[in-house]
Amino acid sequence: MSGSDTSSSLERLGWSDFFAAQVEPGEAHLAPRRVASVHRARLEAIDANGPVGLELAANANTADFAVGDWVLADPLTDMLVRRLERKTLLQRHSEIRNGLQLAAANVDTLFIATSCNADFNPARLERYLIMAHQAGTRPVIVLTKADTAADADDYRRRAEALQRDLPVVVLNARSADAIETLKPWLGAGQTVALVGSSGVGKSTLVNTLAGSASETAQKTGTIREHDAQGRHTTTARSLHAIAGGGWVIDTPGIRTLYVSDVTDGIDTLFGDISELSEQCRFRDCTHVHEPGCAVQAAVASGQLDADRLGRWRTLIEESRSRTPVETGPRGNKVVRRKKY
Numbered sequence: 001m002s003g004s005d006t007s008s009s010l011e012r013l014g015w016s017d018f019f020a021a022q023v024e025p026g027e028a029h030l031a032p033r034r035v036a037s038v039h040r041a042r043l044e045a046i047d048a049n050g051p052v053g054l055e056l057a058a059n060a061n062t063a064d065f066a067v068g069d070w071v072l073a074d075p076l077t078d079m080l081v082r083r084l085e086r087k088t089l090l091q092r093h094s095e096i097r098n099g100l101q102l103a104a105a106n107v108d109t110l111f112i113a114t115s116c117n118a119d120f121n122p123a124r125l126e127r128y129l130i131m132a133h134q135a136g137t138r139p140v141i142v143l144t145k146a147d148t149a150a151d152a153d154d155y156r157r158r159a160e161a162l163q164r165d166l167p168v169v170v171l172n173a174r175s176a177d178a179i180e181t182l183k184p185w186l187g188a189g190q191t192v193a194l195v196g197s198s199g200v201g202k203s204t205l206v207n208t209l210a211g212s213a214s215e216t217a218q219k220t221g222t223i224r225e226h227d228a229q230g231r232h233t234t235t236a237r238s239l240h241a242i243a244g245g246g247w248v249i250d251t252p253g254i255r256t257l258y259v260s261d262v263t264d265g266i267d268t269l270f271g272d273i274s275e276l277s278e279q280c281r282f283r284d285c286t287h288v289h290e291p292g293c294a295v296q297a298a299v300a301s302g303q304l305d306a307d308r309l310g311r312w313r314t315l316i317e318e319s320r321s322r323t324p325v326e327t328g329p330r331g332n333k334v335v336r337r338k339k340y
């Protein structure tokens with residue numbers, strides 16, 4: 001295969017100049033591969049031709065890798081040489097590894113799914129939006145079950161009010177029309193991931209996007225293996241091809257994610273409040289009781305929704321209190337204090 005053929009097929013996998021620029025001259029003989037699933041003791045990968053082996057060094061820890069990662073491997077031995085720097089990284093909280101677990105890497109767009117019914121919850125959507133900003137991915141609100149709602153446009157308006165210039169789409173996850181609606185984010189080489197509560201239609205949407213061919217692939221990708229305790233565990237490949245050339249990452253690990261220490265994401269989401277607070281008289285204004293508070297003035301004039309300010313405050317406080325927790329010498333929790 002000629003060099004240019006290789007790179008164009010790699011681009012269909014999400015490879016870009018960002019990754020190519022990281023390959024050192026001495027690494028030209030190595031093969032870029034993308035991590036398709038992460039298991040306790042091994043990784044699965046794909047390259048332009050499909051599934052491909054990936055051998056790990058004895059001291060490697062699979063928890064250091066995320067679905068979507070790009071790695072360089074020796075094409076003769078399949079040995080993983082190194083991981084390339086990530087463009088974006090979604091992490092989730094866990095009890096182990098200092099409370100953070102890698103969920104998905106190099107995701108361009110995060111589809112935040114909720115349905116046009118009682119699942120719709122601005123506070124929860126704000127958390128997902130913060131997570132997207134924090135990870136460096138572009139969020140899109142995907143309102144499912146439009147076919148069952150009396151007034152789907154009302155949900156659309158409420159979602160659009162969450163953040164300036166926020167893309168919001170309304171669809172029926174079971175209809176092939178959803179592919180057309182989501183097309184702007186599903187181009188060749190684009191990677192999307194889905195988050196949202198149980199039952200909002202994430203699996204349905206993945207199946208619609210991936211089509212029946214890949215549904216079979218998902219089933220056949222399911223494998224049984226022994227974990228460290230010798231138990232059988234069932235795992236599935238997590239990176240699925242979408243008609244049109246994009247990729248969707250669907251792993252249980254990223255379906256629900258939590259917020260902590262996410263000040264930058266909060267500032268992006270609540271850009272209106274951040275801007276207003278620059279006009280407050282006091283630089284450290286808490287927008288509760290201070291004179292000359294531009295944020296309170298905006299609430300009083302009806303320019304800013306008081307509920308929105310309340311949700312902002314809850315998130316700021318939660319972000320502050322959930323700064324990384326370390327375990328002390330006797331197993332007691334030690335809280336590392338961080339700014340904000």
Ligand SMILES: Nc1nc2c(ncn2[C@@H]2O[C@H](COP(=O)(O)OP(=O)(O)OP(=O)(O)O)[C@@H](O)[C@H]2O)c(=O)[nH]1
Binds near residue numbers: 202204
């Ligand atoms: N009418 C209608 N039904 C939908 C739509 N999206 C999903 N459903 C149905 O809602 C139910 C739940 O959908 P799932 O795709 O399993 O939801 P999920 O988000 O994957 O749920 P978890 O796997 O628990 O996270 C299924 O019966 C779907 O057929 C939609 O847009 N319209």
Ligand SMILES: [Zn+2]
Binds near residue numbers: 281287288294
């Ligand atoms: Zn203020």
